[in-house]
Amino acid sequence: MNFPALLSPIKIGSLEVKNRFVVPPMGTNFANPDGSVSQQLIDYYVTRAKGGYGLIIVEVTAVEPAGKAIPFEAGIWSDDQVPGWKKLVDEVHKYGTKIAVQLHHAGRQTTTEITGENPVAPSPVPCPVMKQMPQELSTEEVYEMIGKFRDAAVRARDAGFDAVEIHGAHGYLIAQFMSQYSNKRIDEFGGSFLSRMKFPLEIIKSIKRAVGNGFPLLFRMSGDEKVHGGRSINETRAVARLMEQAGINAMHISVCTYGSMHWMFVPGAVPPANNVLYAEEVKKSVKIPVITVGRITDPFLAEDIIQTGKADMVSLGRESLADPELPNKVAANDTEEIAPCIYCLQGCVGYLFNPEKLKISCLVNPFTGREGTLKIEKAEKPKKVMVVGGGPGGLEAAWIAARRGHNVTCYEKEKVLGGQFRIGGIPSTKDDILRAIKYYITMGKKYGVEFKLGAEVSPELIEKENPDVVILATGGTPLVPDIKGINNPAFVKAADVIDGKNVVGENVLVIGGGMVGAETADYLGEHGHRVTVIEMQPDVAMDIPDGPRLYLLQRLKEYGVACLTGAVVKEFLDSGVVYQKDGKEEKITGFDSIVLALGSAAYNPLEEKLKGKVAELYVIGDAVNARKAINAIEEGARIAVKI
Numbered sequence: 001m002n003f004p005a006l007l008s009p010i011k012i013g014s015l016e017v018k019n020r021f022v023v024p025p026m027g028t029n030f031a032n033p034d035g036s037v038s039q040q041l042i043d044y045y046v047t048r049a050k051g052g053y054g055l056i057i058v059e060v061t062a063v064e065p066a067g068k069a070i071p072f073e074a075g076i077w078s079d080d081q082v083p084g085w086k087k088l089v090d091e092v093h094k095y096g097t098k099i100a101v102q103l104h105h106a107g108r109q110t111t112t113e114i115t116g117e118n119p120v121a122p123s124p125v126p127c128p129v130m131k132q133m134p135q136e137l138s139t140e141e142v143y144e145m146i147g148k149f150r151d152a153a154v155r156a157r158d159a160g161f162d163a164v165e166i167h168g169a170h171g172y173l174i175a176q177f178m179s180q181y182s183n184k185r186i187d188e189f190g191g192s193f194l195s196r197m198k199f200p201l202e203i204i205k206s207i208k209r210a211v212g213n214g215f216p217l218l219f220r221m222s223g224d225e226k227v228h229g230g231r232s233i234n235e236t237r238a239v240a241r242l243m244e245q246a247g248i249n250a251m252h253i254s255v256c257t258y259g260s261m262h263w264m265f266v267p268g269a270v271p272p273a274n275n276v277l278y279a280e281e282v283k284k285s286v287k288i289p290v291i292t293v294g295r296i297t298d299p300f301l302a303e304d305i306i307q308t309g310k311a312d313m314v315s316l317g318r319e320s321l322a323d324p325e326l327p328n329k330v331a332a333n334d335t336e337e338i339a340p341c342i343y344c345l346q347g348c349v350g351y352l353f354n355p356e357k358l359k360i361s362c363l364v365n366p367f368t369g370r371e372g373t374l375k376i377e378k379a380e381k382p383k384k385v386m387v388v389g390g391g392p393g394g395l396e397a398a399w400i401a402a403r404r405g406h407n408v409t410c411y412e413k414e415k416v417l418g419g420q421f422r423i424g425g426i427p428s429t430k431d432d433i434l435r436a437i438k439y440y441i442t443m444g445k446k447y448g449v450e451f452k453l454g455a456e457v458s459p460e461l462i463e464k465e466n467p468d469v470v471i472l473a474t475g476g477t478p479l480v481p482d483i484k485g486i487n488n489p490a491f492v493k494a495a496d497v498i499d500g501k502n503v504v505g506e507n508v509l510v511i512g513g514g515m516v517g518a519e520t521a522d523y524l525g526e527h528g529h530r531v532t533v534i535e536m537q538p539d540v541a542m543d544i545p546d547g548p549r550l551y552l553l554q555r556l557k558e559y560g561v562a563c564l565t566g567a568v569v570k571e572f573l574d575s576g577v578v579y580q581k582d583g584k585e586e587k588i589t590g591f592d593s594i595v596l597a598l599g600s601a602a603y604n605p606l607e608e609k610l611k612g613k614v615a616e617l618y619v620i621g622d623a624v625n626a627r628k629a630i631n632a633i634e635e636g637a638r639i640a641v642k643i
Helices: 039-050 079-093 139-159 173-178 193-211 233-246 258-263 276-283 299-307 317-322 326-331 392-403 419-424 432-446 459-465 494-498 515-526 546-558 629-642
Strands: 010-012 015-017 021-023 055-062 098-104 163-168 217-222 250-254 290-293 313-315 384-388 407-412 450-453 469-472 476-478 507-511 530-535 562-565 567-573 576-581 584-588 593-596 600-602 616-619
Touching: 021 326, 039 055, 039 079, 079 098, 079 139, 098 139, 139 163, 139 193, 163 173, 163 193, 173 193, 173 217, 193 217, 193 233, 217 233, 233 250, 233 276, 250 276, 258 546, 276 290, 299 313, 384 392, 384 459, 392 407, 392 419, 392 432, 392 469, 392 629, 419 432, 419 494, 432 450, 469 629, 494 515, 494 593, 507 515, 507 576, 515 530, 515 546, 515 593, 530 567, 567 584
Parallel strands: 021 055, 021 313, 055 098, 098 163, 163 217, 217 250, 250 290, 290 313, 384 407, 384 469, 407 450, 469 616, 507 530, 507 593, 530 562
Antiparallel strands: 010 015, 476 600, 567 576, 576 584
16 A cells, blocks of 8 residues: 555544545635535535545634625524534535534625624734724623633534634634734733633633533644744744643644735645645654645655654545545555645635626536536446547537547647647746646546547538537637738747747747746746846736735736837847837847737637537537636536537
8 A cells, every 4th residue: 555644544633534634724705604614615525525535624614704805705603504514514524524614704805795793803013915904892792702602612612513713813803802913902812822822721721511521522723824923933832832731632733814815825836735744743742643734745745644653644635525435546546636726826715706706616627616516426327429620628618528428539749748838837946837738648548539630621521520529629729910021931929939840049039928828928037047027017926826926916017028118119120129118119139039829819720610510519628719728628527428
């Protein structure tokens, strides 16, 4: 067995968990508007229980309505909410998985817009992100808040939860009391280390008094708050010792506050297992189990973390979104079939904070959040399916259709699969994309997809093959706008530079500073080129999620990439461009190479020619209009489950 540590049981107090895999608490917004449990929430967690996770910790669950951090946060502030929680717990228990609920209050890290009430905090110091002045809790109100955590724990026990986790991480209310960064009190709940710890310690004492010493309690906190004046790991170790003495049965070590949120959801630019060092330090101070979390990219890495004693359990957050069956695949030694998280932050964090979405999903696994409605079921009648295009949307459609029993052939005009998505995975911080493509190919081969590479598809070929279904996933083509001088054969396309098809000179001008242009500049800067980016928008990389963008901008600065923004190119010259900025026309020249990164346009040469000639014809992804891989993959899945 390759994973003896990961697959071994462990005890958290009196609770025995069957393995070391944890689904950590991640906000989904799947609860009903009144905080009660929805069927969507049940489907989501039950799918991960079926997948073999030993312990599920249900996401941020508010102890009062004013404590919500997200609009559809689950609640445990009312006895009326208990039956819904009991239904969820009972379903999860059917699969031998233990389940805890995280008791949460946002404190100052929320807004009136979310809760309908003014935020509260230990001190009138606003969160640097939410920017709303909180109301300082009086000493009496602090004791009332302790009672709300206690009552929530009682409800959790009554609902059948195996444990509760007290949320003292990420800068929420408990963390606000614990940290000098946010606690400026000088009463019994502030002014000294022990006074700052009194709020969580009283919560623990009150809960234990109400539910009994045998009911397991977990405590989550940030190993390092990553803000000036915040708690560092040395103080965290002392806190952990206090929590153990108070009766906590396991520590769950994360990182950051809202003021350092780029450490909470790290992209591929951050090394794997970036938080493990904090868990390892905490383990030096306590004898209870310690759970670690944060970009644990591979079960082999997770096994090593346990084997070397850095932590006792591993929380797989975004990894459990990408593959709810990960533990079962590890147990079966089918690690090549694990759908990897690519740390893009598009479907999870991106959707959560997108007002048009609000509910999480996953780029790699569009079934996340749709477990009850989007299902892979055996096809009633097997069909002959032709997928045209081997990019992410086509690959997703192909393997799912094949798994359902269809006879699937995937055609790709290039000699390698992956499309533009593969090229996007070549830069050094984006290589997790290649793991996703490898996964799609592995699953396709497992279920019998026939891949035909270097195969240009024509209407005549389709007529000859006579498929029942054609899925056009032909992708996009680089956009070449009508600008004077742009058709110079010496100019090269960004994708061809990254893919090694074109070599550029020492001094490079990249035209376009969106995701493709900025990442091309990053790639060239890493390889020692002098790079200038010209972009018409006010800044570069504005179409990239905040987390990855922050790290990208840091690298561009490190490599000395010059960014000329708010500049509209009016004419191309042999070694530069004429551009307009602030109403003035300027010229920039002297470049050895000019790289075009001006976006994409849909490439769909077959649809019109096939209408009326194929029984079922579908178009997905960039072939509809140029967008992101998350759109193509989701469309591929939706088509594949219904044909």
